[in-house]
Amino acid sequence: MxxxxxxxxxxxxxxxxxxxxxxxxxxxxxPWPPSLQPDPSNRVSNDASAIALGAALFNDPLLSVDGAFACASCHDPEQAFTTTEARALGRVLLDRNTPSLRNLAGLRWYGWGGKSDNLWAASLHPIIADEEMAHSKESLKAAISDSPYINDFEKTFGEIQKQDPELVLVNTAKALSAFLETIITxxxxxxxxxxxxxxxxxxxxxxxxxxxxxxxxxxxxxxxxxxxxxxxxxxxxxxxxxxxxYFLNEAEVDEGRFGGLNILLSSEFTLDGDWSDDPDKQGAWAVRGVRRSHSDFxxxxxxxxxxxxxxxxxxxxxxxxxxxxxxxxxxxxxxxxxxxxxxxxxxxxxxxxxxxxxxxxxxxxxxxxx
Ligand code: HEC
Ligand code: HEC
Incomplete structure (x- = not known):
């Protein structure tokens, strides 16, 4: 040495x-910024119209069932894509701090506990989480169909009425993800x-x-x-x-990685699942290989x-x-x-x-x- x-x-x-x-x-x-490849699991990664659509949706309360909040309400672009709250305020006070959404492209895991192995799944969870935006797949499809975004959505993803509500949800998340990939410090x-x-x-x-x-x-x-x-x-x-x-109160803990793995292993929205656009399923080995252990708590x-x-x-x-x-x-x-x-x-x-x-x-x- x-x-x-x-x-x-x-x-x-x-x-x-x-x-x-x-x-x-x-x-x-x-060096910084890093050179990044498009996300093979997201066919609209790096697509200009998807990025513009994702940016607009990110700021629009349309993505919550009752218009209560936008992604930007918690991930405020004026505040480095987070807020100064200790813990995020959704429909209830959530257990965790809102992470800044910068420099997220190409990571192996997302979320504090790693509940997603790709960026579009991480963007999808809050839309349907009961404590956050609380949409159902059906209510999201109806909201987008009736919105000013319908033309941009159809230009990017094809005719919406031919899409199953689950596909509309995944497509929405992929547009959001395409936008998030562009946020680089x-x-x-x-x-x-x-x-x-x-x-x-x-x-x-x-x-x-x-x-x-x-x-x-x-x-x-x-x-x-x-x-x-x-x-x-x-x-x-x-x-x-x-x-x-990591105690939440006298009786409960934030399970951290253990809880994240439980969600990941039962999710349809992983790199190993049918919603990935990558025929080679690159990166899917990670989710296939994970096992829970007590030390993940x-x-x-x-x-x-x-x-x-x-x-x-x-x-x-x-x-x-x-x-x-x-x-x-x-x-x-x-x-x-x-x-x-x-x-x-x-x-x-x-x-x-x-x-x-x-x-x-x-x-x-x-x-x-x-
Ligand atoms: C064993 C791995 C490890 C080491 C070593 C480590 N950190 Fe961390 N660091 C973490 C983890 C994990 C978190 C998040 C912990 C949590 O939220 O419970 C964190 C969080 C942080 C944060 C807060 C970031 C944020 O956005 O909330 C800062 C700042 C930080 N570490 C700085 C340091 C510094 C400075 C050192 C050396 C003195 C250090 N860390 C050593 C793993 C580590
Ligand atoms: C109620 C506040 C709130 C809203 C609304 C919200 N988020 Fe989040 N977001 C959070 C919190 C808290 C986490 C950490 C969750 C975890 O650890 O599981 C998070 C995590 C994320 C992550 C993972 C970041 C990382 O570093 O791994 C992404 C991506 C994300 N949110 C995107 C979005 C998008 C896109 C929307 C809108 C569809 C949205 N969020 C709406 C609070 C919010």
Whole structure:
């Protein structure tokens, strides 16, 4: 392992603090934006008219049975496609925080508990969930048939009256998914630093604040955040227990990954199901291979940290009001209550006030609008 320090002065006497190993690891967080392929399970992925239809439907309360809310009511485009509520307010207060819908194309799992293995299924669930938009397949078909979207819908998917209500539901979700795939965050100050390192331009790289560089060093090193928050999205997109309490009340828990698997394994809307448009069923091995185990209780999907400064509050239940509270949680984590998987990876970090501030400085540079 190389520990050579690359220290180069710029005009302002700022320097690049990272070792060669740290630089190597930093390059793995890019390039950004990633190059993406159309979703083979969605035949209207990347189709301009489907994207426009999906964007319009996303903002329209027509997608709830009584016009009570649109997707955008919870996933507000003005608020990074989430809201500032700790837990989403549907017809009742839901158990979970609303995730931001940015950078979702091409993931293996969706939802905090991974109840979907593709983006159109994740877009379909809220339309028919009783606690959210509460449509039936029939009421959705009637609503779209009578709406101003009928022409665009038929241009994209063919004559609606020839479609079974279930197909109308799936088509609606595929238009929404085609739209969601286009929501990609911009390159950030961090990406500028990373790209400068890749070019070997240490003068440019030295413009990246030293506090953020120290935070990055902690993220890669003693904090071991990179174990789960890795790759260009800063997420392995897998499930872990990060020590967030998952009791809903004295008697019930949020089952996390365990509950997500129950829904996934009984869903018709998976990559292995008839509604996928991909004859090769790419990616379906994942759902075929999953098995439930007791340790799935209380595990949640690692969130992406791109744009994280814009999406407080944090965690699956909105437990922490700001980034400082999240870092203090990792700093003081009680490993006694973690599952086996977390115990091996997470440790009580006992960070100094300076280290907490440095980690926050780093996380803020993952947003284009801090
Ligand atoms: C009542 C608030 C609410 C409404 C309305 C709503 N959502 Fe969500 N959305 C949530 C919550 C909460 C989650 C997390 C659910 C989970 O973990 O299972 C979520 C999760 C998602 C995800 C998965 C994101 C990820 O990171 O995996 C997608 C995609 C999504 N919603 C799309 C939509 C679309 C499309 C609509 C409209 C048809 C919609 N949502 C309507 C609250 C809402
Ligand atoms: C064992 C894997 C793992 C490690 C290591 C880890 N995290 Fe996380 N992180 C997660 C998971 C899982 C969640 C969501 C937990 C939940 O909602 O219950 C999360 C949530 C977060 C969030 C909130 C994001 C949001 O949108 O709600 C932030 C910020 C964060 N982690 C930063 C860090 C930092 C900084 C470190 C290092 C000190 C770190 N994580 C270490 C898995 C991990």
């Amino acid at each position: 190389s520990v050579a320090l690359v220290v180069l002065a710029s005009a302002a006497n700022a320097e690049v603090l990272l070792s060669e190993d740290e630089i190597e690891q930093t390059l793995s967080f890019g 911009e390159a950030t100050q961090f990406d500028g630093f990373r790209d400068a390192l890749e070019r070997g331009d240490f003068v440019e790289a030295a413009n990246y604040p030293e506090a953020a560089q120290r935070g990055l060093q902690l993220f890669l090193g003693r904090g071991n955040c990179v174990f789960c928050h890795n790759g260009p999205r800063f997420s392995n997109n897998e499930f872990h227990d990060a020590g967030v309490p 209380g595990m949640f999907r690692t969130p992406s940290l791109r744009g994280v400064a814009e999406t407080a509050p944090y965690m699956h239940n909105g437990n922490f009001i700001d980034l400082e509270a999240v870092i203090r949680h990792y700093s003081e984590i009680d490993i006694e209550r973690l599952h086996a998987d977390g115990e091996d990876i997470l440790a009580k970090l006992s960070l100094s006030e300076q280290e907490i501030a440095d980690l926050i400085s780093f996380l803020v540079t993952l947003s284009s609008k801090p």
